[in-house]
Amino acid sequence: MRLLLRSDTGGVSLTQDFLGDDLIPPYAILSHTWIEGQEVTFRDLMDGTGQNKAGYEKIRFCGQQADRDGLQHFWVDTCCIDKSDHVELQDAINSMFRWYQNAAKCYVYLSDVSITKRKASSGCSEFAWEPAFRVSRWFNRGWTLQELLAPRSVEFFSQEGKYLGNKRSLEQQIYQITSIGVPALQGSPLCNFDVEERLSWMEGRRTTRKEDRAYSLLGIFGIYMLPNYGEGEENAFRRLREEIDRVSSGPQLKEDRICIQNLRLTDPRNDKRRIEETKGGLLKDSYRWILENSDFRRWSDGQQSRLLWIKGEPGKGKTMLLCGIIDELNKLMGKTALLSYFFCQAMDSRINSATAVLRGLLYLLVDQQPSLVLHIRKKHDHAGKALFEDMNAWVALCEIFTDILQDLNQKSTYLIIDALDECVIDLPRLLDFIIQKSIVYPHVKWIISSRNWPDIEGRLERAGNKVRLSLELNAESVSTAVRSYVRHQVTQLAQEKKYDNKTRDAVLAHLFLNAHDTFLWVALVCQHLRDVPRWKVFAKLKAFPPGLSPLYNRMLEHIRNSDDADLCKHILALIATVYRPITLKELTSLIKGLEDMADDIESLREIIGLCGSFLTIQGDTVYFVHQSAKEFLFANASNEIFPSGTEEVHNTVVSQSLKIMSRTLQRDMYGLYAFGYPAKQVKRPDLDPLAASRYSCIYWVDHLHDCNPSPSVNRTGHLLEEGAITNFIKKKFLYWLEALSLCKSVPQGVVSMTRLEAVVEGRIYGDTLLKVVRDARRFIMSHKWAIENSPLQAYVSALLFSPTCSLIRNLFKREKPDWIVIKPAIQEKWSPCLQTLEGHSGWVSSVAFSHDSTRLVSGSVAFSHDSTRLVSGSDDHNVNRGIHLSSNCRWITYNSENLLWLPSEYRPSCSTVSEKMIGTGTGHGRVWIYKVERNERNAS
Numbered sequence: 004m005r006l007l008l009r010s011d012t013g014g015v016s017l018t019q020d021f022l023g024d025d026l027i028p029p030y031a032i033l034s035h036t037w038i039e040g041q042e043v044t045f046r047d048l049m050d051g052t053g054q055n056k057a058g059y060e061k062i063r064f065c066g067q068q069a070d071r072d073g074l075q076h077f078w079v080d081t082c083c084i085d086k087s088d089h090v091e092l093q094d095a096i097n098s099m100f101r102w103y104q105n106a107a108k109c110y111v112y113l114s115d116v117s118i119t120k121r122k123a124s125s126g127c128s129e130f131a132w133e134p135a136f137r138v139s140r141w142f143n144r145g146w147t148l149q150e151l152l153a154p155r156s157v158e159f160f161s162q163e164g165k166y167l168g169n170k171r172s173l174e175q176q177i178y179q180i181t182s183i184g185v186p187a188l189q190g191s192p193l194c195n196f197d198v199e200e201r202l203s204w205m206e207g208r209r210t211t212r213k214e215d216r217a218y219s220l221l222g223i224f225g226i227y228m229l230p231n232y233g234e235g236e237e238n239a240f241r242r243l244r245e246e247i248d249r250v251s252s253g254p255q256l257k258e259d260r261i262c263i264q265n266l267r268l269t270d271p272r273n274d275k276r277r278i279e280e281t282k283g284g285l286l287k288d289s290y291r292w293i294l295e296n297s298d299f300r301r302w303s304d305g306q307q308s309r310l311l312w313i314k315g316e317p318g319k320g321k322t323m324l325l326c327g328i329i330d331e332l333n334k335l336m337g338k339t340a341l342l343s344y345f346f347c348q349a350m351d352s353r354i355n356s357a358t359a360v361l362r363g364l365l366y367l368l369v370d371q372q373p374s375l376v377l378h379i380r381k382k383h384d385h386a387g388k389a390l391f392e393d394m395n396a397w398v399a400l401c402e403i404f405t406d407i408l409q410d411l412n413q414k415s416t417y418l419i420i421d422a423l424d425e426c427v428i429d430l431p432r433l434l435d436f437i438i439q440k441s442i443v444y445p446h447v448k449w450i451i452s453s454r455n456w457p458d459i460e461g462r463l464e465r466a467g468n469k470v471r472l473s474l475e476l477n478a479e480s481v482s483t484a485v486r487s488y489v490r491h492q493v494t495q496l497a498q499e500k501k502y503d504n505k506t507r508d509a510v511l512a513h514l515f516l517n518a519h520d521t522f523l524w525v526a527l528v529c530q531h532l533r534d535v536p537r538w539k540v541f542a543k544l545k546a547f548p549p550g551l552s553p554l555y556n557r558m559l560e561h562i563r564n565s566d567d568a569d570l571c572k573h574i575l576a577l578i579a580t581v582y583r584p585i586t587l588k589e590l591t592s593l594i595k596g597l598e599d600m601a602d603d604i605e606s607l608r609e610i611i612g613l614c615g616s617f618l619t620i621q622g623d624t625v626y627f628v629h630q631s632a633k634e635f636l637f638a639n640a641s642n643e644i645f646p647s648g649t650e651e652v653h654n655t656v657v658s659q660s661l662k663i664m665s666r667t668l669q670r671d672m673y674g675l676y677a678f679g680y681p682a683k684q685v686k687r688p689d690l691d692p693l694a695a696s697r698y699s700c701i702y703w704v705d706h707l708h709d710c711n712p713s714p715s716v717n718r719t720g721h722l723l724e725e726g727a728i729t730n731f732i733k734k735k736f737l738y739w740l741e742a743l744s745l746c747k748s749v750p751q752g753v754v755s756m757t758r759l760e761a762v763v764e765g766r767i768y769g770d771t772l773l774k775v776v777r778d779a780r781r782f783i784m785s786h787k788w789a790i791e792n793s794p795l796q797a798y799v800s801a802l803l804f805s806p807t808c809s810l811i812r813n814l815f816k817r818e819k820p821d822w823i824v825i826k827p828a829i830q831e832k833w834s835p836c837l838q839t840l841e842g843h844s845g846w847v848s849s850v851a852f853s854h855d856s857t858r859l860v861s862g863s864v865a866f867s868h869d870s871t872r873l874v875s876g877s878d879d880h881n882v883n884r885g886i887h888l889s890s891n892c893r894w895i896t897y898n899s900e901n902l903l904w905l906p907s908e909y910r911p912s913c914s915t916v917s918e919k920m921i922g923t924g925t926g927h928g929r930v931w932i933y934k935v936e937r938n939e940r941n942a943s
């Protein structure tokens with residue numbers, strides 16, 4: 004790879020050809036569309052010509068921008084490849100994706116998007132360039148697809164070289180323009196997207212040479228293929244397909260991929276990037292102190308100190324400190340060590356549990372050393388995705404993690420976990436695991452961070468070899484770091500708001516005096532000041548008291564005094580109560596009075612802006628600015644934000660959810676038409692009919708459950724009327740199942756129905772509701788597989804194969820296909836078979852219950868393909884849940900006879916589970932769970 008080097012005088016020269024990625028210095032890369040005959044070529048550069056061509060401007064722009072970003076080198080496709088050299092061109096085509104991927108920055112130069120022109124004519128708002136952006140040629144060209152997807156950092160510039168935004172800040176617009184899903188834009192590994200989806204991204208894109216439409220996809224599929232110009236587009240695509248099939252049909256690779264896809268809950272690299280971006284970027288001067296800190300050095304240099312615990316009060320900069328440490332370790336260790344990390348976030352239920360932490364850490368380890376996936380596959384091949392989700396997930400993940408740490412075989416490994424206090428589920432287990440592993444494996448070093456919580460402190464006391472680094476005890480370093488941060492923030496602010504020196508100095512002085520070593524306080528005040536007109540700054544400064552709580556109080560007071568106080572408080576209460584961050588559209592459906600605003604996103608943004616600095620919007624999702632803001636509302640303002648308790652908010656969410664679902668759910672919402680249309684291939688339409696009701700579909704039962712757990716609540720005084728739920732199930736149940744499938748959430752639906760049955764049983768509701776809920780639960784349990792795989796099967800096989808007396812079948816008989824003339828003969832009532840558990844590959848020969856009747860173990864035997872070996876296995880299930888739970892299985896291979904081991908706590912027989920008598924039956928690969936009527940017990 005050849006790069007361009009900018010001299011001090013602004014001239015540009017080509018470097019040597021770097022052979023080997025490790026030798027290439029950091030560089031920026033240009034993405035643009037070509038102007039026929041006006042691009043500067045390799046030959047031009049060699050001959051010292053080309054400065055008069057229009058394309059030279061782009062080279063100048065790229066060099067200057069790289070310089071501003073502290074990069075000496077940059078790359079431009081027009082002149083860094085010698086296209087007259089056939090071999091070099093072939094090599095470049097196959098390397099291009101990697102070159103974009105490895106670039107420190109990618110600048111997209113949009114020659115057809117101008118800011119000044121539009122400003123002059125329209126007078127004009129910040130986003131006046133957006134219409135031109137949306138129709139820019141850049142989005143219609145073939146090569147620019149990989150230039151959008153491969154680099155981590157993609158920044159967009161107008162023809163004047165003015166910054167318009169980056170891949171993250173313009174995510175929604177790019178998604179709307181290209182239909183490329185947000186996860187792909189956020190850097191999710193492209194192998195996670197199926198072949199058809201990736202091919203579809205090229206639709207509507209053009210290239211000058213037809214064959215390039217296929218060649219420009221090579222990197223996106225991670226394949227190598229020699230270009231052969233002249234073969235024509237059709238042949239090029241045929242060869243591309245063949246190569247894709249060849250690579251992906253390797254059974255090993257395919258299984259590995261599925262295993263990694265199932266393991267992936269989040270990509271912690273994306274979380275890190277998102278956190279840094281939303282916090283305004285990572286400032287080196289504010290974390291560098293740690294590298295020289297004596298405790299940190301003791302941990303990094305010492306053999307014995309394997310666990311570093313960084314602790315401090317809210318907003319002291321722990322998360323950003325860890326981001327900095329990760330960057331430094333990455334730089335320092337390169338590929339000589341493995342580095343994996345995870346950021347816990349209490350407000351996001353995907354990433355606030357101990358299992359999520361282990362999954363995230365494993366994901367990054369496997370990404371760096373793919374051979375490690377074998378340890379996961381040992382269990383995953385048997386259990387599938389349930390391995391990571393069922394009630395035994397923690398046990399299974401611990402075993403896998405331990406195997407991997409052992410296998411790493413002395414390779415240096417760094418594991419970093421931020422914000423343990425935000426690990427809401429199973430923190431004690433996670434702490435014990437960390438302590439134990441940090442003692443056993445000398446090649447593994449851990450960094451964890453948390454607030455000063457006595458519980459964590461108490462538990463960590465047991466870790467003998469830890470180093471404790473308290474931010475409060477390093478006040479001097481933190482104070483200097485905060486001062487750097489203040490300086491940086493105020494300089495930016497002064498530039499943006501055009502402060503004169505006096506105003507700037509006043510702001511600086513106020514922040515220096517009152518920050519008390521708390522980054523977050525500074526960040527919040529500066530955010531406020533962005534909305535304050537320059538001339539009011541002096542007066543406003545006094546309104547920011549020192550300390551986080553007083554500042555939050557002040558922010559609340561501001562809301563209290565505003566015209567929209569009630570609306571803001573409702574919004575704050577809702578955002579504090581939901582189980583995952585919600586989008587603006589979902590917000591409109593859950594707040595009374597905002598229902599009609601789903602299409603007025605700009606006004607919604609304004610409304611969120613009214614909630615002071617408590618909330619922030621990323622993409623189109625609403626978050627608290629910081630976990631401490633949410634905690635403040637619960638601890639210091641709950642009377643005001645939740646005047647009737649949180650139950651009331653749950654209540655409202657349920658009734659609003661029922662409303663929006665009743666309004667939006669209907670048959671074939673995505674226009675799939677074909678009954679067998681695979682769920683995997685379903686793409687969200689641009690105008691997603693579920694956009695406003697997605698959250699409701701998945702969580703309404705959870706909110707119902709949390710409305711008021713007391714069974715003695717008087718039904719009439721309760722907002723939740725039996726009628727609303729009964730009506731919803733009677734009228735919308737089947738559409739809800741389809742929606743769950745479209746949202747890839749059928750398993751959550753099964754759990755919801757089990758929960759709903761328990762809630763209804765525990766309350767003073769009428770019989771009708773209970774009957775219909777029980778029937779609906781049997782319905783989803785019986786047909787979950789079909790509906791999960793093809794959403795429209797809810798109207799075909801599910802209805803046809805339900806018992807003739809099923810309430811749901813009869814309520815929705817109008818939906819049954821009329822083209823099936825000969826209908827299958829089906830029994831009248833639901834069969835006693837409650838559930839079928841699958842997973843074994845041989846005959847299941849033994850089944851037993853645990854003493855507490857909550858668990859079931861099954862055993863099977865099978866011959867190997869060549870019939871020389873007998874394999875026996877056991878499988879563990881949880882009886883109370885509606886999903887197959889099959890982790891914890893141990894496969895044992897024998898040379899001779901079948902030896903099946905069952906732990907002694909299990910005993911054969913029927914059992915009473917949730918007041919029902921349960922029996923079991925077995926077959927090839929399956930275990931059936933039956934409901935046993937007392938007088939039938941012996942018979943079954």
Ligand SMILES: Nc1ncnc2c1ncn2[C@@H]1O[C@H](COP(=O)(O)OP(=O)(O)OP(=O)(O)O)[C@@H](O)[C@H]1O
Pocket residue numbers: 282283284285286287288289290315316317318319320321322323324327422453454488522523526629630631
């Ligand atoms: N090195 C840094 N570079 C840029 N911004 C920083 C840096 N350190 C802290 N900040 C700013 O301070 C704010 C608070 O920092 P951070 O979230 O890291 O605190 P924390 O100690 O992890 O808080 P908590 O314990 O409440 O989660 C961030 O949102 C960011 O705006």
